[in-house]
Amino acid sequence: MSKAKRLLDILIFVTAKKKFTAQEIADEFHISIRTVHRYILDLCDMGLPIYAEQGRNGGYTVLTSRLLPPILFTEEEAASIFLAFQSLNYYRSLPFDTEITSVAHKLYSSLQSEAKIKVDKIRSYIDFWNPKRMIDAPFLKDVLEHSIENRNLHIQYESKSGMRKKHIRPIGVYAHDGLWYLPAYDYHKKKILLYRVDRIHSILSTEKSEDEFMNLKEWFNSHEVKNPIRLHVRLTMEGVRQCKSVPYFDGFVVTQEDGTGYIDTIIDKGELSFITSLFLRLGSHARILEPKELIVGLRKQAEEILTMYQDEN
Incomplete structure (x- = not known):
């Protein structure tokens, strides 16, 4: 069995098990303890966060349970992913900026030389231009996560009339023309308003909402002409x-x-x-x-x- 296939099998095994010992891997795959330690180092180099516990009852723990097993992409599929990443280049703030950089690095490193040449050419000959905004939206990721978690927010917001406290129910976030927008239900005005995420100066507090509310996709599809x-x-x-x-x-x-x-x-x-x-x-x-x-x-x-x-x- 090739080393790559063995690493893939071990990766799937440890991410499913979460906690394991070198002996368990050795018994499962019929390899030596020394070989197991080499494979664990290889997995760490690939970005798998593994914590080693010292002592008599020590072993290993995968620090996150949200890892996906490796996915095999064709050259065209890989190129389409980089094309999608490139469309985000002109946004100063992104909700998962670090993660996108990490994914792009891992994917590019795994490509064969011919595929890398193709991706490089795509980057040189096509782009998705948006005005390069220099405005930060530091609470973008927080607002998105609170929307997903069905939480109400108390925020400090800079409006045309000055700094105001707002009690809102966020629906989601969307990007347009280089800026991020937040449609949300305003509890004071009792209607859905559109907020600029970069104008949120702080999140004062949050509270779990027991009632279900519409999400961004539903809001886009529910445009109603009231007047x-x-x-x-x-x-x-x-x-x-x-x-x-x-x-x-x-x-x-x-x-x-x-x-x-x-x-x-x-x-x-x-x-x-x-x-x-x-x-x-x-x-x-x-x-x-x-x-x-x-x-x-x-x-x-x-x-x-x-x-x-x-x-x-």
């Missing part, structure tokens, strides 16, 4: 092009034969403040027909800008 309002916009050719590159307008833009287009859909009234800035950037390439509240909001922002740049003379 419906019609959004009707005429677009130039350039307006069509720009709107199609904005995720919010995905599926709303209708393109006509001459290249111009329009948006005619129902949105939630609560989203008007968000889309006002989107249409302000479009300028004359988008003409709002409805709702009037959006037109008023655009005029107000435009007047504020004009006032700021008025010629003092």
Whole structure:
């Protein structure tokens, strides 16, 4: 039997057993104690955390029970994993940053030379660009773990009105445009709000919740228009092009034969403040027909800008 096969068998044996002695491995695999010690050193070098207990009744303990047995990947599968890792390069904060680095190192080290060349080429010729944010989100991993553990949070949060204490029920976290967001139920305002994870300054306390609540996937699929309002916009050719590159307008833009287009859909009234800035950037390439509240909001922002740049003379 090859050494690699023997190591794999021993790895599966010790991770399942958790606590063991060298004699148990020797008896199980019909090898000498000296050979067992060499294999244990090899497993430690591979990253298996094994603690040796000294003394008459000593032995070994695997320090974690969450290890997975080795998985064999094809070159294409390994390349796809590195491609997924590469998509995270532009995020300053990640919930499992150290672990991702460790996985990438282990996987790359296990590849044959031809596969390493392929992975290196992929890294050089394809990327997933996001704006490189310099903002830290130190509580990202904590918030994610508390969401999974069904815990309520008391946090210090920096909002537009200043530092505030919040009592929330986190739903999960998601990344967008280089930043991390936390949808959560606000117990004071009695509704789900969206928070920036990097604006959480501290977690003051947590408490286990007995009630089940929706998770992030369910929240994404449960978008409900509570205050419906019609959004009707005429677009130039350039307006069509720009709107199609904005995720919010995905599926709303209708393109006509001459290249111009329009948006005619129902949105939630609560989203008007968000889309006002989107249409302000479009300028004359988008003409709002409805709702009037959006037109008023655009005029107000435009007047504020004009006032700021008025010629003092």
